[in-house]
Amino acid sequence: MSKRFIKPDPFRWLIFTSSAIILAFIFLPLLQMSTDPTLADMAESLADPDVRQAIFLSIYASGLAALISLVFGTPLAYLLARREFRGKKLLESAVDLPIMIPHPVIGIAILSIAGAGHPLGDLLHYFGIKVMGTLTGLVSVLVFVGLPFHINAARNGFQAVPERLEKVSRSLGSSLAGAFFRITLPLAWRSLLSGVIMCLARAISEFGAVVIVAYHPMTAPVMIYERFTAYGLKYSQPVAVWLILVSLALFVVLRVVSLPKGKAV
Amino acid sequence: MIRASRLSIHLPGFAVQEVDLSVAQGEFFALIGPTGSGKTLILEALAGLIRPTKGRVLLEGRDVTSLPPEKRRIGIVYQDNALFPHLSVSKNITYGLRYTPNGEGQRVERLLETLGLAPLRDRDVTTLSGGEAQRVALARALAVEPRVLLLDEPLSALDPAFRHELQVLLKRLHQDTGLTCLMVSHDFGEVMSLAQRVAVLNQGRLEQTGGVEDIFQRPATPFVARFVGMKNVFAAEFRGRTAQVGELSLILDCEPPKLDGHVAMRPDKVRVELNGEAVRPGENRFGGRLRGILDLGPIWEARVDSGGLDFCCLISAEQAGRLIPLVGQRVSLGVRAGDIHII
Numbered sequence: 292m293s294k295r296f297i298k299p300d301p302f303r304w305l306i307f308t309s310s311a312i313i314l315a316f317i318f319l320p321l322l323q324m325s326t327d328p329t330l331a332d333m334a335e336s337l338a339d340p341d342v343r344q345a346i347f348l349s350i351y352a353s354g355l356a357a358l359i360s361l362v363f364g365t366p367l368a369y370l371l372a373r374r375e376f377r378g379k380k381l382l383e384s385a386v387d388l389p390i391m392i393p394h395p396v397i398g399i400a401i402l403s404i405a406g407a408g409h410p411l412g413d414l415l416h417y418f419g420i421k422v423m424g425t426l427t428g429l430v431s432v433l434v435f436v437g438l439p440f441h442i443n444a445a446r447n448g449f450q451a452v453p454e455r456l457e458k459v460s461r462s463l464g465s466s467l468a469g470a471f472f473r474i475t476l477p478l479a480w481r482s483l484l485s486g487v488i489m490c491l492a493r494a495i496s497e498f499g500a501v502v503i504v505a506y507h508p509m510t511a512p513v514m515i516y517e518r519f520t521a522y523g524l525k526y527s528q529p530v531a532v533w534l535i536l537v538s539l540a541l542f543v544v545l546r547v548v549s550l551p552k553g554k555a556v
Numbered sequence: 557m558i559r560a561s562r563l564s565i566h567l568p569g570f571a572v573q574e575v576d577l578s579v580a581q582g583e584f585f586a587l588i589g590p591t592g593s594g595k596t597l598i599l600e601a602l603a604g605l606i607r608p609t610k611g612r613v614l615l616e617g618r619d620v621t622s623l624p625p626e627k628r629r630i631g632i633v634y635q636d637n638a639l640f641p642h643l644s645v646s647k648n649i650t651y652g653l654r655y656t657p658n659g660e661g662q663r664v665e666r667l668l669e670t671l672g673l674a675p676l677r678d679r680d681v682t683t684l685s686g687g688e689a690q691r692v693a694l695a696r697a698l699a700v701e702p703r704v705l706l707l708d709e710p711l712s713a714l715d716p717a718f719r720h721e722l723q724v725l726l727k728r729l730h731q732d733t734g735l736t737c738l739m740v741s742h743d744f745g746e747v748m749s750l751a752q753r754v755a756v757l758n759q760g761r762l763e764q765t766g767g768v769e770d771i772f773q774r775p776a777t778p779f780v781a782r783f784v785g786m787k788n789v790f791a792a793e794f795r796g797r798t799a800q801v802g803e804l805s806l807i808l809d810c811e812p813p814k815l816d817g818h819v820a821m822r823p824d825k826v827r828v829e830l831n832g833e834a835v836r837p838g839e840n841r842f843g844g845r846l847r848g849i850l851d852l853g854p855i856w857e858a859r860v861d862s863g864g865l866d867f868c869c870l871i872s873a874e875q876a877g878r879l880i881p882l883v884g885q886r887v888s889l890g891v892r893a894g895d896i897h898i899i
Contacts (some may be wrong), residue, residue: 328600356579363565369667375568402648404891450756453636453638455634455636455638456638456639456640458603458625459626459632459634459638459640459696460633460640460651461604461605461625461626462603462605462625462626462628462630462631462632463625463626463631463651463654463655463697464626464629464652464654464655464696464700465651465655465697466624466626467624469626473651474640476644477642478641
């Protein structure tokens with residue numbers, strides 16, 4: 292009895308091979324870096340209060356930035372999803388600007404409006420709010436770099452909710468706000484959470500803008516950079532691994548919460 | 557009653573222009589027109605869901621143009637039912653009750669019974685059939701006791717069996733409740749069965765408003781004539797009781813009050829005859845070349861070129877069998893003077 296084989300499709304092989312190369316490109320450096328430090332190195336790193344403080348600050352400041360993006364970015368996302376107006380394409384491109392601009396430039400831009408001589412800077416100074424080298428400055432740049440991710444995800448989520456549902460809701464007596472909170476939000480919240488996760492991820496990983504505005508208090512990426520430049524690769528790796536582990540745990544939890552019922556992670 | 561007075565809605569590339577529409581208390585009114593003629597826009601403007609550029613909306617005599625939709629109590633049922641997918645059947649139906657002064661109680665129970673929805677009350681709306689979903693949408697709109705019910709092609713997405721069932725239900729509901737209804741539809745059967753009056757919309761303008769009989773039997777414009785199925789619409793000059801249509805002279809059953817206009821004939825009223833058949837009393841008879849025959853399912857369509865005019869005639873399958881060998885040859889067309897509509 293002869294065996295029959297299905298002739299392999301070259302296109303299928305091309306897809307698998309390309310995918311494997313890309314996945315290797317992503318995971319190999321991370322795997323190498325994560326396995327380089329010994330357990331003793333990791334324990335020693337975690338025992339360092341500066342490391343714990345930097346990781347906590349990264350997560351805390353990024354969380355604040357994501358929360359601010361959620362509160363202030365969601366209305367703009369809703370507006371972009373629901374309204375047609377002149378200049379909308381321009382506005383959508385402007386929202387994406389922080390993705391395109393080199394991040395040190397973002398830091399410089401934030402400082403330039405927050406410094407003395409600028410009306411906003413003077414106003415902040417009047418109220419005793421400092422930007423340079425403060426948590427305020429840190430959160431400001433993290434909001435700036437993370438906002439586009441939240442706005443785009445939330446806008447896509449709102450667009451996926453048919454506007455007719457809101458119209459029916461209003462015809463049944465609900466106000467605009469009522470239709471939003473009773474219909475649109477319950478149907479789009481997963482997209483909003485997804486936007487928050489993206490924003491949080493972007494903020495945790497931010498270095499370029501942060502190093503300009505707030506070298507201190509030191510976030511984990513700045514600390515990794517400092518230790519790398521001062522002491523070399525071996526000394527910076529454990530901090531990087533801890534940052535990856537903590538971030539990964541956080542994202543897995545958030546992703547699980549945002550998944551529809553019955554869907555696998 | 558609800559009235560639109562000189563209602564205009566301007567959108568990029570399209571406009572509803574100066575529409576005057578009035579639906580009496582308890583009336584079932586149908587708004588018909590081709591796709592993209594602005595029917596849904598008018599419904600949404602009446603409900604307050606879009607802001608008209610000009611004109612007014614009057615509800616029971618009161619100007620509600622600037623009133624938000626939630627203050628109008630105008631219900632709307634869309635073609636795709638627009639059920640809230642995260643709420644159960646009963647929560648969809650009772651959604652609007654928190655905003656109504658009378659609360660819920662027996663009304664919802666009665667609606668569930670009337671619409672046969674009682675066994676479905678706890679169901680997830682995403683598991684409903686098309687007919688069930690549309691009944692839920694109807695119940696949801698009726699639960700808040702709207703002053704006017706707007707129906708945007710409520711039956712068009714349904715299977716024929718469900719469509720008939722819901723059509724009967726709509727008719728019964730309207731008869732029982734005396735609710736003022738304005739329905740957008742493409743289905744003439746639905747319109748003839750449900751509506752008392754009809755308006756025809758074309759590219760954002762009202763072409764004709766009138767009783768069902770007026771619209772379907774006495775269209776006022778060539779567009780309405782074509783839209784309601786009078787496929788043979790030709791420009792004509794009138795002299796006495798004769799219409800000159802191209803090279804053809806057609807005898808009419810009355811004298812038109814004008815010198816030129818149009819004549820319109822339903823395709824089922826234009827008979828294709830084999831040459832040599834006797835002329836019937838009061839019938840116009842003229843020759844033409846049979847261009848082709850098309851199977852439309854239960855009936856057939858014959859196209860005949862006569863004096864440069866393209867006549868469309870509906871024929872039976874049996875007649876089609878006899879005519880197929882004659883395609884390309886000359887045949888006779890017959891149309892009674894009384895079946896020629898003057899526009």
